[in-house]
Amino acid sequence: MVRRNDQRRAALVDAAIEVLAREGARGLTFRAVDTEAAVPAGTASNYFASRDDLLTQAGARVYERLQPDEATIARQRAAGRDRETYAELMRELVGRIARFRTGYLALLELRLEATRRPELRKVLTERVRADLDANVAYHEASGLPGDAMAVKLLMLTLNWLIVEQLTLPDVFTEAEREQLVTAAVERIVAAE
Numbered sequence: 001m002v003r004r005n006d007q008r009r010a011a012l013v014d015a016a017i018e019v020l021a022r023e024g025a026r027g028l029t030f031r032a033v034d035t036e037a038a039v040p041a042g043t044a045s046n047y048f049a050s051r052d053d054l055l056t057q058a059g060a061r062v063y064e065r066l067q068p069d070e071a072t073i074a075r076q077r078a079a080g081r082d083r084e085t086y087a088e089l090m091r092e093l094v095g096r097i098a099r100f101r102t103g104y105l106a107l108l109e110l111r112l113e114a115t116r117r118p119e120l121r122k123v124l125t126e127r128v129r130a131d132l133d134a135n136v137a138y139h140e141a142s143g144l145p146g147d148a149m150a151v152k153l154l155m156l157t158l159n160w161l162i163v164e165q166l167t168l169p170d171v172f173t174e175a176e177r178e179q180l181v182t183a184a185v186e187r188i189v190a191a192e
Contacts (some may be wrong), residue, residue: 003129004011005047008039009047009057010044010061011037011039012033012037012039012043012044012047012048012054012056013057014061015033015036015037015044016028016032016033016036016044016054016055016057016058016061016106017058017062017102017103018036018063018102018106018159019033019036019089020030020058020102020105020106020109020110021101021103021105021106021109023100023103023110024088025040025109025110025112025113026057028051028054028058029051030042030044030045030048030051030054031044033054039081046108051119052117055110055113055117056119056120056123058106058110059107059110059120059123059124059127060123060127061124061127062104062106062110063101063102063127063131064101065103066096066097066103068096072092072096072162073103076089076142077142081143081144081145082144082145083140083145083185083189083191084176085144085181086145086146086185086189087181087185087186088143089144089156090158090181090184091118091178091181092156094158094161094165094177094181096137097162097167098162098165101166104162104163104166105166105167108163109126110124132151132155133149136148136151136152137157138149139151144170144189145189145190145191146188146189146190147190150189150190151186153188154185154188154189157184157188158181158184161177161180161181161184165177
């Protein structure tokens with residue numbers, strides 16, 4: 001029987017994210033999640049039908065937690081519609097993701113695990129595709145310069161910059177990372 005206490009489930013999924021980031025997918029066990037969440041042994045197994053279910057829900061939760069808050073969205077909507085504003089939005093995005101280091105590292109672990117688990121690959125593919133489509137739609141409605149291809153290219157470029165920042169943080173200084181984001185926007189997004 002799967003339990004329905006939504007707060008407890010969220011705490012367990014958040015604990016799973018932390019375990020994934022620290023121990024990798026092989027270290028993700030119900031016992032490790034129980035320990036990380038500081039709940040009695042056996043709790044996670046009451047909330048998730050299987051380890052695959054826990055992996056899938058952890059992936060979805062990372063995306064939930066990476067979403068900008070309402071204040072950020074309002075600020076973005078009120079901002080200018082030029083490449084400098086676009087670059088600022090991208091720097092903010094990179095910063096938001098970097099602040100949730102364990103979430104992004106857990107997502108990388110899930111992507112690697114998806115190469116071995118077709119069902120997880122299917123779920124992550126659908127989620128990443130939906131995220132990409134939502135970003136393109138948001139961009140097109142925003143009036144910012146650039147097209148769907150620019151959004152996709154920036155996503156690919158900035159994803160690797162984020163990986164570099166989270167895994168080898170001393171490769172680029174903070175100032176260099178900001179310059180790289182600005183340069184990416186300037187070179188990928190055509191001037192209007």
